[in-house]
Amino acid sequence: MFGSQSGNAEQLAKNLGRKLSLLGYEAPVVDMAKFRGVDLTREAFLLAVSSTWGEGEPPDNAVDFWNYLESAEAPRLGNLRFSVLGLGDTDYKVFCGMGKNLDRRFEELGAQRFAPRVDCPLEFEEPAEAWWKEVAATLNRLAPVQVPVAEPLPAEDGEEAAEGYSKKNPFPAPLLAQKRLCGPGSPKDTRHLEFSLAGSGLSYEVGDSLGLVPRNDPGLVEELLRCAGCSGDEIVVTPENRESSLRAALISSYSITGISRKFLKDFADRARDFYLKHLLLPEMNKDFQAWGEGREIIDLFLAFPGVKIPAAELVAVLGKLNPRLYSISSSLKKHPDQVHLTVARVEYQSRGRRRLGVASTFLADRLPDGGTAGVFVQPAKGFKPPADPDLPMIMVGPGTGIAPFRAFLEEREAIGAKGPNWLFFGNPHRALDYFYEEEFEAYHASGFLTRLDLAWSRDQGEKVYVQHLLAARGREIWAWLAEGAHFYVCGDASKMAKDVDDALHELIACHGGMSADDAAAYVKQMKKDKRYQRDVY
Ligand SMILES: Cc1cc2nc3c(=O)[nH]c(=O)nc-3n(C[C@H](O)[C@H](O)[C@H](O)COP(=O)(O)OP(=O)(O)OC[C@H]3O[C@@H](n4cnc5c(N)ncnc54)[C@H](O)[C@@H]3O)c2cc1C
Ligand SMILES: NC(=O)c1ccc[n+]([C@@H]2O[C@H](COP(=O)([O-])OP(=O)(O)OC[C@H]3O[C@@H](n4cnc5c(N)ncnc54)[C@H](OP(=O)(O)O)[C@@H]3O)[C@@H](O)[C@H]2O)c1
Ligand SMILES: Cc1cc2nc3c(=O)[nH]c(=O)nc-3n(C[C@H](O)[C@H](O)[C@H](O)COP(=O)(O)O)c2cc1C
Known part of the structure; x- marks a missing residue:
């Protein structure tokens, strides 16, 4: 069974299913959303592969399954043997929360763990493979099958041909153009970027994200080299198994900002610092x-100037520099061979130092026009315009959340979709932060963008946010929903997406004449019908 939002766990589960059938096992692969079609009390073995979303929550397709498992309705699973593979990201507070929860709950329900759970970070391929090996070996011991494996494994879904561009082999995309989307004096600095995909063979659908391989700030690399007592010319072997100078490896291959447990452990030993160890x-x-x-x-090195780390030992405790995802803000139908992004430059002060977001400042400050950045397409299964072009579409995308909706509108314009379109956008000041103003105003003037609502948060004494406008337009939104409108949200997950979700529940209850429970059930059904989709980060 898989719980998956952006397809990683789904793909892994499908590949596992294929491998298991080649080994001779009957191994259907089940979407957790379809859990009612499976009787776990009658199954012998269960492999559960799930990612974690939100803040330690299940991915959307696994919410109902998880609620069911936690409820009194959940059956005893005394005959079941299980193993869990969790996908996650160590940057999140609740790392692999859903995998851990499933693992605990299956055990509570009486099932027996036949292979230990593995929690995978973003780079999940290696730990997932190690888990599979353990699972396959144990299965072979517990339930050997007699069928010999004669045929070779078929190519795995999504695995590119050797020469194809993919996450493992990103395409060096030339930057065609970059422009500032905020005026001088704006509290934000958001950029529009256009990359060429010509000759890459890559294509994408609107709603997909672009994976981007960043490069670290060379200034920070030099400071680190000085502090660690390295020259930078030392030769090291990178995670990609290439020989490289330490300097080049720190720029392109290693994460040199956030402090991992592994790094802290090594550093604390060297510094012999009790508090760090504690x-x-x-x-x-x-x-x-x-x-x-x-x-x-860098703060650790500055706090403990006596600590020096030789090159090979330094890279041994640094993590890999991970790609960043950006919602694609263009449609290939309007911009053949191009991909556009809308990127907020991250800069902030902490502990008396200016900090720079790795990828956003690489794009905004360090990548010249014509320079290349490694990119790949990260398909979004659950974030697409309505398949029926006549259906209405309501889009809520403040700040950089606007990105996919520029793409949705371009796509709908290109295919001549007749469905009405309603956009809610918000940012601090109309005069400074109205991203893509000319495009949206022109769409609105022509009637293609049926409704346009703008929340300028700092143009008046009190904050005006998109959810306030949703509440004010509740009656009309309810009418659109009743006509089958799809409702989309993109942007900040920590506050905005929750507030918009609350506003949606309230307007449905109020204008649909429902109790809070009925409104919640209505929203749940919208999610099931893929009429409520979110791309939040
Ligand atoms: C599916 C998806 C789509 C996305 N789409 C977009 C998009 O369209 N546009 C876009 O701009 N971004 C988007 N993002 C976010 C993007 O991937 C990056 O996370 C973002 O650009 C920051 O990356 P960075 O490398 O510049 O910063 P990093 O070097 O990763 O630093 C970011 C980290 O810095 C810390 N930090 C940031 N601000 C502060 C602060 N004020 N105080 C203290 N600590 C702070 C936080 O720990 C934060 O996690 C998306 C993310 C996802 C998952
Ligand atoms: N999870 C994350 O870490 C995360 C997510 C998104 C963005 N960011 C960071 O925030 C910066 C800019 O992001 P962005 O351009 O996408 O814009 P943003 O910060 O999301 O702001 C866009 C608009 O939303 C408003 N807003 C603030 N709180 C809100 C809420 N609870 N509900 C609805 N609207 C709300 C903002 O108003 P005010 O600012 O006036 O309050 C602003 O007008 C970037 O540095 C980005 O990296 C971080
Ligand atoms: C918005 C967002 C929230 C996430 N929240 C968590 C989290 O709380 N804990 C975690 O370990 N991983 C978290 N992740 C990382 C995902 O679990 C990880 O990217 C995983 O590979 C996605 O797999 P999927 O494509 O099958 O959904 C989050 C990712 C995103 C984009």
């Missing part, structure tokens, strides 16, 4: 998280 105790996890906020590796 932070690593399992019961100090919350303190470790809080301590790490706004702190970077």
Whole structure:
């Protein structure tokens, strides 16, 4: 069974299913959303592969399954043997929360764990493969099958041909153009970027994201080299198994900002610092998280100038530099061979230092026109315009959340979709932060963008946010929903998406004449019908 939002766990599960059938096992692959079609009390073995979303929550397709497992309705699973593979990202506070929850709950329901759970970070391929090996070996011991494996494994879904461009082999896309979307004096600095995909063979659908391989700030790399006592010319072997100078490896291959447990452990030993060691105790996890906020590796070196780390030992404790995802803000139908992004430049002060977001400042400050950045397409299964072009579409995208909706509108214009379109956008000031103003105003003037509502949060004494406009337009939104409108949200997950979700529930209850429970059931059904889709981060 898989719980998956952006397709990683789904793909892994499908590949596992294929491998298991080649080994001779009957192994259907089940979407957790379809859990009612499976009787777990009658199954012998269960492999559960799930990612974690939100803040330690199940992916959308696994919410109902998880609620069911937690409820009194959940059956005893005394005959079931199980193993869980969790996908997650160590940058999140609740790393692989859903995998851990499933693992605990199956055990509580009486099932027996036949292979230990593995929690995978963003780079999940290696740990997932190690888990599979353990699962396959144990299965072979517990339930051997007699069928010999004669045929070779077929190519796995999504695995590119050797020469194709993919996450493992990103395309060096030339930057065609970049422009500022905010006027001088704006509290924000958001950029529009256009890359060429010509000759790459890559294509995307609107709603997809672009994976981008960033490069670190060379200034920070030089400072780190000085502090660590390295020249930068030392030769090291990178995670991609290439020989490289330490300097080049720190720029392109390693994460040199956030402090991982692995790095802290090594550093604390070298510094012989009791407090740092203490932070690593399992019961100090919350303190470790809080301590790490706004702190970077360079702060450790500056705090302990006596600590020097030889090149090979330094790279051994650094994590890989991970790609960043950006919602694609263009349609290939309007911009053949191009992909556009809308990127907020991340810069902030903490502990007396100016900090720079790795990828956003690489794009905004360090990538010249014509320079290339490694990119790949990350398909979004659950974030697409309505398949029926006549259906209405309501889009809520403040700040960089506007990105996919520019793409949706371009796509709908290109295919001559007749469905009405309603956009809610918000940012601090109309005069400074109205991204893509000319495009949206022209769409609106022509009637293609049927409704346009703008929330300028700082143009008056009190904050006006998109959810306030949703509430004010509740009656009309309800009418659109009643006509089958799809409702989309993109942008900040920490506050905006929750507030918009609350506003949606309230307007449905109020204008649909429903109790809070009925409104919640209505929203749940919208999600099931894929009429409520979110791309939040
Ligand atoms: C599916 C998806 C789509 C996305 N689409 C877009 C998009 O269209 N446009 C866009 O701009 N971004 C988008 N993002 C976010 C993007 O992937 C990056 O996370 C973002 O650009 C920051 O990356 P960075 O490398 O510049 O910053 P990093 O080097 O990763 O630093 C970011 C980290 O810095 C810390 N930080 C940031 N601000 C502060 C602060 N004020 N105080 C203390 N600490 C702070 C936080 O720990 C934060 O996690 C998307 C993310 C996802 C998952
Ligand atoms: N999860 C994350 O870490 C995360 C997510 C999104 C963005 N960001 C960071 O925030 C910066 C800019 O992001 P962005 O351009 O996408 O814009 P944003 O910060 O999301 O702001 C866009 C608009 O939303 C308003 N807003 C603030 N709180 C809101 C809420 N609870 N509900 C609805 N609207 C709300 C903002 O108003 P005011 O600012 O006036 O309050 C602003 O007008 C970037 O540095 C980005 O990296 C971080
Ligand atoms: C908005 C967002 C929230 C996430 N929240 C968490 C989290 O709380 N804990 C975690 O370990 N991973 C989290 N992740 C990481 C995902 O679990 C990870 O990217 C995973 O590979 C996605 O797999 P999927 O494509 O099958 O959904 C989050 C990712 C995103 C984009």
